[in-house]
Amino acid sequence: MIHDKTRDLVLKIPEKKIILLLLDGLGGLPHPETGLSELETAKLPNLHRLAATSSGGRMKMVEPGVTPGSGPAHLSLFGYHPYEVEFGRGALEALGSDFAFARGDLAARANYATINVNDVVLDRRAAKPSDEENRRLCAKVLSGLGGKVEGTQIYLLPGKEHRFTVVFRGEGLDAAIKDNDPQREGRKLIPIEAGRPQAAASARVVNRFLSLAREILKDEPRANGLLLRGFSGLPEVMPFNDRYGLNAAAIAAYPMYRGVAALVGMTVLGSPKNFDEEISLLERKYVEHDFFFVHFKGTDAAGHTGDFLEKVRQLEIVDAMIPRIEALKPEVLIVTGDHSTPCICKEHSWHPVPTIIRSPLALSRPDAKLTERSLMVGDLGVFHATDLLTLALAHASRLSKFGA
């Protein structure tokens, strides 16, 4: 988190541009057979050359040992500690999905559940359906509703087993809505209620949604009802540009990353379909902004499937694109990730993320490489993600001195 007194030092120098190249799930762990991580295995001449002329280190995302989802991880590297931004659980889930959750939307966490004719919850998890069954149920409810309830757009985001997220999109929705989930089996569903008068209309929409969904699901042997909890909208945060004196743009192919960037007030550019289109967009819009968040998804996707050689290949795709980014001559070029996604985990992990900051003021080590182990030594040490932007400003000579 940038300290208020640090924020007072921020200078606006638009010609000193900063590019934050975000390789999703960048960090890895050694392959059991070779003892080398994905970064240590890949051929990365451009990235390693960059590392050798950069300040390097590793970045903690939340707290030591804590593995972040994508939403909280991005907030953290944009400088907003995810434990301090007040997120409702619904909003947190929606933001972590590949759905473009937007201001004004209302989200709730949901379970498929088994409910008897007297509204008593018999099984809060509807006997744990498969993920595929979950997707079928979401599609069935949505098509049954025709995608809308009383003019409010409904989105169902399937999750694991019985879990999913409901998003309501419409005019004047208010998040002060209480759960219908009694939290224990053998208890009755709680009718949805507004937590304050302004939420009365929203509560009516949610109740109508629930009764329609019950009707659509009535012949399902297990998943014949829904439990909703954690109603919430997007949190209000201090705009990124105000905080850092920047005119920031986000370039990302996936909705979730566009969503988090929009949440903090970045301008979201175009609709790139892949990394090549992202870099072309960066080139075209380069004169218009002084900060660019460029998101690359392939590394994380390969990490999730556990395909080691695919993650290696994705890293090499990025490496090949580096000269095009360098050709723009940004004052500061950062290469980092939002968390580690080691192939041996097939999931995010808490391991600090390899990070390099290339600038004329970098304190580099000529033998440094962009790998987990090489960057255990470096100018940046192990630092917190919420300090990344402050360091970026410093490297761009965009922070004045504190005191005479």
Next chain:
Amino acid sequence: MIHDKTRDLVLKIPEKKIILLLLDGLGGLPHPETGLSELETAKLPNLHRLAATSSGGRMKMVEPGVTPGSGPAHLSLFGYHPYEVEFGRGALEALGSDFAFARGDLAARANYATINVNDVVLDRRAAKPSDEENRRLCAKVLSGLGGKVEGTQIYLLPGKEHRFTVVFRGEGLDAAIKDNDPQREGRKLIPIEAGRPQAAASARVVNRFLSLAREILKDEPRANGLLLRGFSGLPEVMPFNDRYGLNAAAIAAYPMYRGVAALVGMTVLGSPKNFDEEISLLERKYVEHDFFFVHFKGTDAAGHTGDFLEKVRQLEIVDAMIPRIEALKPEVLIVTGDHSTPCICKEHSWHPVPTIIRSPLALSRPDAKLTERSLMVGDLGVFHATDLLTLALAHASRLSKFGA
């Protein structure tokens, strides 16, 4: 300190066991002649092999530059910042001694002092007796009292020079008792008073203790009175098991370490006499718990005497025992210390403590050793002791992801 939001992520997976092997006073400093520390001098094939397959780093115990006593150091590595646990000075002293200070006990810091017939304090330090003289005085008072005052058990824990600790053990003792120490020479002793009605009976016991001690010491030329201050019992802390979702056991030969473990709510096992008995106990009780704190004292004891080769020998004793611990196949094996006790200091020091965490998710360096200088580089960097348990949970896959 584990954050509340991190605590919400804790999973209970009893089969993923964690062993914390604590080598008291582990860290050292180079021998002036060889330039090698105790760890660098010892032959430690097993510990170095572990280090090469572990996440490694060095652990700060309190604040940079602050040397902890044993009590605060252990609290810190159990995840309780010792500056934030509200300890009375008496309880802190008692907990730092080799006395098994327990819940319900009352402790006060004490001085031998010179007091005249009118109760005026002439010398608050009784001309600074030697440590040996201090021990003689404590023994004299204790035998004079027959070890008891009005049914309350009395323990006197000799300290350095004029300092010692008094512990009262009995039914219904209340810590709200004011000091009798006027803090300045030339002032009269303050009669002990209760700070609230419930402490009246305890205050009476303390006053009776003081007058009996005066009588016993009346022929001492200097140390003819006692000053007491900082009455306190054990602080209440959130139980370790609730905090980390563990079923923790402590294995330690010395009372003080058993006391701190009991304070945070660990089950203290058996009465082992030495390290071999400790490891046998670990083997016997291994199925019953999922977290084991195993304390080894020899390294610290050798550090205090300044016997470099003895500390080397103690390290080698531990090294030989490592295969027995590994044979239990814990998911996570941590080797660390509670502070450094360099032989050249003959005392604790503030230097960060070499630490390794061995698990399937460790980011290891094949050339790493369990030494102060080798672990200046490593996955863990320099981290705070209060984060050790959170990292242990992460390595045991016992923390869920924060946000989607």
